[in-house]
Amino acid sequence: MSHPHPELTAPGPLPDGGLRIVALGGLGEVGRNMTVFEYDGRLLIVDCGVLFPEEHHPGVDLILPDFEAIRDRLDAVEALVLTHGHEDHIGATPYLLRERGDIPLVGSELTLALLDPKLREHRLRETVHHKVREGDRISFGPFDLEFVAVNHSIPDALAVAIRTGAGMVLHTGDFKMDQLPLDGRITDLRAFSRLGEEGVDLFLTDSTNAEVPGFTTHEKDIGPVLDRVFHKSEKRVIVACFASHVHRVQQALDAAVAHKRKVAYVGRSMVRNMQIAKELGYLRVPAGVLVDAKELAELAPERQVLISTGSQGEPMSALSRIAQRNHSFVHLEEGDTVVLASSLIPGNENAVFRVINGLSRLGANVVHKGNALVHVSGHASAGELLYCYNIVKPRNVMPVHGEIRHMHANAALARATGVPAANVVIAEDGVVVDLVDGVASIAGKVACGYVFVDGTSVGGITEASLKDRRILGEEGFISVIVVVDSVTGKVSGGPEIHARGFAEDDATFAEVKPVIVDALDRVIADGVTDSYQLQQTIRRVVGRWVSKAHRRRPMIIPVVVEA
Numbered sequence: 001m002s003h004p005h006p007e008l009t010a011p012g013p014l015p016d017g018g019l020r021i022v023a024l025g026g027l028g029e030v031g032r033n034m035t036v037f038e039y040d041g042r043l044l045i046v047d048c049g050v051l052f053p054e055e056h057h058p059g060v061d062l063i064l065p066d067f068e069a070i071r072d073r074l075d076a077v078e079a080l081v082l083t084h085g086h087e088d089h090i091g092a093t094p095y096l097l098r099e100r101g102d103i104p105l106v107g108s109e110l111t112l113a114l115l116d117p118k119l120r121e122h123r124l125r126e127t128v129h130h131k132v133r134e135g136d137r138i139s140f141g142p143f144d145l146e147f148v149a150v151n152h153s154i155p156d157a158l159a160v161a162i163r164t165g166a167g168m169v170l171h172t173g174d175f176k177m178d179q180l181p182l183d184g185r186i187t188d189l190r191a192f193s194r195l196g197e198e199g200v201d202l203f204l205t206d207s208t209n210a211e212v213p214g215f216t217t218h219e220k221d222i223g224p225v226l227d228r229v230f231h232k233s234e235k236r237v238i239v240a241c242f243a244s245h246v247h248r249v250q251q252a253l254d255a256a257v258a259h260k261r262k263v264a265y266v267g268r269s270m271v272r273n274m275q276i277a278k279e280l281g282y283l284r285v286p287a288g289v290l291v292d293a294k295e296l297a298e299l300a301p302e303r304q305v306l307i308s309t310g311s312q313g314e315p316m317s318a319l320s321r322i323a324q325r326n327h328s329f330v331h332l333e334e335g336d337t338v339v340l341a342s343s344l345i346p347g348n349e350n351a352v353f354r355v356i357n358g359l360s361r362l363g364a365n366v367v368h369k370g371n372a373l374v375h376v377s378g379h380a381s382a383g384e385l386l387y388c389y390n391i392v393k394p395r396n397v398m399p400v401h402g403e404i405r406h407m408h409a410n411a412a413l414a415r416a417t418g419v420p421a422a423n424v425v426i427a428e429d430g431v432v433v434d435l436v437d438g439v440a441s442i443a444g445k446v447a448c449g450y451v452f453v454d455g456t457s458v459g460g461i462t463e464a465s466l467k468d469r470r471i472l473g474e475e476g477f478i479s480v481i482v483v484v485d486s487v488t489g490k491v492s493g494g495p496e497i498h499a500r501g502f503a504e505d506d507a508t509f510a511e512v513k514p515v516i517v518d519a520l521d522r523v524i525a526d527g528v529t530d531s532y533q534l535q536q537t538i539r540r541v542v543g544r545w546v547s548k549a550h551r552r553r554p555m556i557i558p559v560v561v562e563a
Helices: 067-076 093-097 109-121 189-198 219-232 246-258 268-279 318-323 349-361 382-392 404-416 463-474 512-525 531-550
Strands: 019-025 034-039 042-046 062-064 077-081 105-107 129-131 137-140 143-149 158-164 167-171 202-206 237-240 262-266 304-308 337-340 365-368 397-400 431-436 439-445 451-454 477-484 491-500 555-562
Touching (some): 019 067, 019 167, 019 202, 034 158, 042 067, 042 158, 067 077, 105 109, 109 129, 109 268, 143 189, 189 382, 202 382, 202 404, 219 237, 219 246, 237 318, 246 262, 246 304, 268 304, 304 318, 337 349, 349 365, 382 404, 397 404, 477 512, 477 531, 491 512
Parallel strands (some): 042 077, 077 105, 105 129, 167 202, 202 397, 237 304, 237 337, 262 304, 337 365
Antiparallel strands (some): 019 034, 019 431, 034 042, 062 451, 143 158, 158 167, 431 439, 477 491
């Protein structure tokens, strides 16, 4: 099996007739999915999503794929194919289109509809859309694309078969094989089998659930559980889920109707997405059930249902604000029921448990995946992946979409079905894979890092500045101002010390002030007059003292003023 290696160098030229594949996000992480295919000097991109920040990314709003590897070749991009409408597959599209606004966008009806408001927010109004559905076949330059229906936790998801002169690639996107989907649209295994008969040279498969044995539970199994939760709840019910999970919202609406409750959406993205889904016919909203959230508050608690964003504990989401008692009009009461109808995305556990604890402290009954079947995954488990390998019979396999452990588990499944170990390629972000003469192998690596969005700034934040933010947040901050007489060379003013993360009274730093003065007097007596070296002296003295006295390593900003 081929493994990425930190010593990999930049790839050489793509051999004639070969197909090059490089993921700029989505391999080794859950999110930020973006894969670039190169053939005959032209590029095709599949997905362009975001990764949501974790606790060690203070002040970061979004994390984008790194476009640097293709920035000077954007004119060669034939199209951007979007497999489905989740943020981790479409969320970075506006940032790519800022760099070249006329890249054709290819996706299903719902996917493109969910993308449109994002493009308008970024004032991208002249974009080129190609709406496709399962069974469609369309070419862009040397790439011949065929779309296949797949079942996922959002309607209208598609896999894509990419035919080139180098062979056929089948990219599943995110998928599972629910045989009883709410919308009746199953993963088209007949098409997978037909493509397998034609010959799939490289199979890119969703790895997210590769460690989970068996088959993913049916979405339909959640309906009766939600019904029981609504039946037992004597007060208000709040259902939190992803703002794009149309099927889960449908189940909550159906349960509300059955129990004679009214429903309101809470959260801007939830309101917007469900309006789009309703207009396009993907969400059935019974007449009279939906009301404005402020109108809902006028009803008796046992007649209220709120469908909210924030199932991942996002700090500014509706549910987090409700848990912290600072939502503008939703105020939780003892006995209310809160249903977290979503999975735990890796890295979000602490944030989610913090919200659960906050809700519990306020007296809510919290129902979540850990204590009830209120969510099922949108990804294929090991049994489904085995099934797909057996019907597709790919010549080469490249696990995608997941952390490293997920990709390794997926690779083991491929090998178990008879794919030769040498033909199973595990690549991380930036690792270049070439498909040449029917064989996939690692050809090198391109620079590929995180691109952080902070407010309106894109890429201005570095790992170093994030490290500074973490220190500020966790260890505190100390500034020391000292005035040095430029004639006598003596300390004539200060030290004046300001701090955050420490006690505010002057006594806290009383013992270190004379130590700073003595240290400065010594180095000045030795002939040191350079202000930078004097600052370093202050930093060392204060650093040693605060480490010994407080077991802390704060950010220390020394300032030496010559007077």
